[in-house]
Amino acid sequence: MRAAEGSESHILSQGGILQGIRVVEFAGLGPAPFAAMMLADQGADVIRIERHGGHVFGDPNHDLLNRGKRSITLNLKLAEDRETAFDLIESADVLIEGYRPGVMERLGFGPQECLKRRPQLVYGRVTGWGQDGPLAQAPGHDINYLALTGALHAIGGAQKPVPPLNLVADFGGGGMLLAHGISLALFHVARTGQGQVVEASMVDGVAAMMAMIHSFRAMNKWEDAREANLLDGGAPHYTCYECSDGGWLAVGALEPQFWQAMLEVLELDPVSLGDPADERLWPAQHEVLARTFRQHSRDEWVARFQGVETCVSPVLNLSEAGGHPHIAARGTYRGREDAPDQIQHGVTPRFSATPAAAPGRPCLPGEHTQEVLDELRATRGG
Numbered sequence: 392m393r394a395a396e397g398s399e400s401h402i403l404s405q406g407g408i409l410q411g412i413r414v415v416e417f418a419g420l421g422p423a424p425f426a427a428m429m430l431a432d433q434g435a436d437v438i439r440i441e442r443h444g445g446h447v448f449g450d451p452n453h454d455l456l457n458r459g460k461r462s463i464t465l466n467l468k469l470a471e472d473r474e475t476a477f478d479l480i481e482s483a484d485v486l487i488e489g490y491r492p493g494v495m496e497r498l499g500f501g502p503q504e505c506l507k508r509r510p511q512l513v514y515g516r517v518t519g520w521g522q523d524g525p526l527a528q529a530p531g532h533d534i535n536y537l538a539l540t541g542a543l544h545a546i547g548g549a550q551k552p553v554p555p556l557n558l559v560a561d562f563g564g565g566g567m568l569l570a571h572g573i574s575l576a577l578f579h580v581a582r583t584g585q586g587q588v589v590e591a592s593m594v595d596g597v598a599a600m601m602a603m604i605h606s607f608r609a610m611n612k613w614e615d616a617r618e619a620n621l622l623d624g625g626a627p628h629y630t631c632y633e634c635s636d637g638g639w640l641a642v643g644a645l646e647p648q649f650w651q652a653m654l655e656v657l658e659l660d661p662v663s664l665g666d667p668a669d670e671r672l673w674p675a676q677h678e679v680l681a682r683t684f685r686q687h688s689r690d691e692w693v694a695r696f697q698g699v700e701t702c703v704s705p706v707l708n709l710s711e712a713g714g715h716p717h718i719a720a721r722g723t724y725r726g727r728e729d730a731p732d733q734i735q736h737g738v739t740p741r742f743s744a745t746p747a748a749a750p751g752r753p754c755l756p757g758e759h760t761q762e763v764l765d766e767l768r769a770t771r772g773g
Contacts, residue, residue, distance in 0.1 A: 406434055406745070406746065406747060406748045407432070407433040407434025407435075407738075407742075407745060407746070407747035407748065408433050408434060408742055408745040408747070409430055409433040409434045409435040410434035410435075410745075411434075411436075412430070412434070412435045412436070412484045412485065412577070413435070413436045413437075413438070413482055413483045413484050413485070414427055414430050414431070414435050414436065414437040414438070414483060414484065414485040414486075414487060415438050415440060415476075415479050415480055415483045415485070415486050415487070416437055416438065416439045416440065416460070416486075416487045416488075417440050417442075417486070417487070417488040417489075417490070417495070417500070418439050418440060418441045418442060418462075418756075419488070419489040419490060420448060420489070421489065421557070421561045421562075421565070421566070422489055422517045422561050422562060422565030422566035422569065422591075422593065423487050423488060423489025423517050423566065423569070424439075424456040424457060424489075424566075425456055425561070425562050425565075425566030425567075425570075426487055426515065426517065426565075426566040426567070426569040426570040426573065426591075427439070427456075427460065427487050428455070428456050428457070428458060428459070428460070429566070429567070429570040430485070430570060430573065431458065431459035431460050431750075431751075432458075432459060432738040432739075432747055432750055433738070433742075433747050434745075434747055434748075435485075436461070437459065437460040437461065438460070438461045438462075438463060438479060438483075438759070438763060439457065439460050439461065439462045439463070439754060440463055440464075440465055440476060440479070441462055441463065441464045441465070441756045441757055442464075442465065442466075442467060443464055443465060443466035443467070443468075443472075444466075451753060451754075451755050451756055452730070452752075452753060452755070453730070453733055453753065454753045455733075455735050455736075455753060456753075457753040457754050458735065458750045458751055458752060458753045458754075459750045459751035459752075459754075460751075460753075460754045461754055461758070461759035461762070461763060462754040462755060462756055462757055462758050462759055462760075463479075463757065463759055463760045463763045463764070464756060464757030464760050467498055467499075467500075473499065475764070475767065476500065477500075477505075477508055478767050478770075478771075479763070479767070480500070480505050480508060480509055480512065481508050481509050482767070482770065483509065483512065484511070484512070484513060484577065484580070485512070485513045485514075485515060485573055485577070486505055486512060486513070486514050486515065487515045487516075487517075487569070487573075488500075488515070488516050488517075489516070489517045489518070489565075490516075490518075491518060491527075491528060492518060492521075492522045492523070492527050492528065493528075495516070502514045502516075502588045506586055506587075506588075509586065510584075510585065510586055511580050511584055511585070511586045512586040513573055513576040513577055513580060513586055513587065513589060514586065514587070514588045514589065515569050515572065515573045515576075515588075515589045515591070516569075516588065516589070516590055516591070517565045517566065517568075517569045517590075517591040517592070517593070518590075518591075518592050518593070519531040519532070519535070519536050519560070519565075519592065519593045519594065520536070520592060520593075520594055521590070521592035521594060521595060522590055522592070526539075532557070532561075533554065533556075533557035533558075533559065533560040533561045533593070534554045534557075534560075536560040536564070536593040536594050536597055537554065537555075537559060537560050537597060538552075539594060540594055540597040540598050540601065541601065542559065542560075542597050542600075542601055544615075544617070545604065545615075545617060545620075545623060546617070546623070547617055548617060548618055548624070549616070549617050549618040549619075552617070559597060559600070560593040560594075560596070560597050561593065563596065563597070563600060564591075564592075564593045564594070564595070564596025564597040564598075564599070564600060565591060565592070565593040565596055567596075568591045568595075568596040568599070569589065569591035572589040572590075572591055573589055575589075576589050604622075607620075607621075621645070625673065626645075626667065626670075626673060627642075627667055627673055627676035627677045627680055628642060628643075628644045628645055628649075628650050628653075628667045628676075629642065629643055629644075629645055630642060630677070631706060632680060632681055632684035632685075633681070633684065633685060634684055634685065634687060634688050634689040634691075634692060635685055635686060635687055635688050636688035636689060636690075638688060638689025638690070638705065638706070639689065639705075639706035640684060640689060640692055640693075640703055640704065640705060640706065641703070641704045641705075641706050642680075642702065642703050643702035643703075643704075644701050644702050644703065645702070648700070649700070649701040649702050650667055650701075652699050652700055652701040653696075653699075653701040653702075653703060655699075656695050656696055656699055656701070656703075657680070657683050657684075659679065659680075659683060664676055664679060689705050689706075690705070692705075693705050712724060713725070713726075713734045721737070722737040723736065723737055724736060724737070725737055727752065728749070728752075729752050730752070735750065737750075738750060
């Protein structure tokens, strides 16, 4: 079964390259719902199975990870609801789950059972530590996965590591990599008709994203210390500087022409300042640049750099970001039609031939239970 013809659901009306693809998501937190959201944004019919009595995190009206989905509540301890879940899986192209290894198997919805019922199924699963290994059953969060891969040691100030929110392991190394893997597996199904299990783990994903840093290490271009390297705040031409009003500017003037253009705006002599490629000069260059940037406010500097080809940008807070002219022009952030006070990201990536519609609102737990049950009954012939 695919998306029901003529359904009035706000979900099924959207376009996108994945229109006609059905995804069954077992409700959880973090990377799994993020991966499902990425698929829903591109038109997939994502049905989120909420477990009866399951925990609801915060206000579901504002949970953007559940935007554009449908939600059905099932008690998986009941035989009838278990069969409903299997009916959904048999109608689906993709299953997504983000539990610890073995949980889905104990529930009776492991890969073996699901692929037996639906051989074309792409069974996507994401964990922190992976499905196997000494820590497979250990608890963990984004910060822990970053810690063991070496990534956390490289991020932050010289005095201590700083977690980069939960962006890197949860959503980059976990959810985004799972969505990527599912897309590849769907291509395999289209060619062969054969489903498979797609396993993403956050430690594996973070390790993959560290490829360039490990390349630098092999070239003897990376020191294993924080604020000592080109991209970690150690370089004077790739760091942040405080302004007179407490605002900050992000400087990424790595190339010589951008460094030169920046110094012209700052009215600094490039000869006396020296070549930023000489790491021995970095402390002195930092000091001069920091002193200079503190002479004016952030927005005064933004005005001075307007139209200058150098990589200097204001560090905007979460409230300011949506109002920046470039961000607004592209719709990178936009207000929700049903909740204008909440900003959300636009659909990404963008496709020229199969553009996605505006994302739907977040589904509420169990909101579409009757709608989905009616569709299943219609498919069964009543």
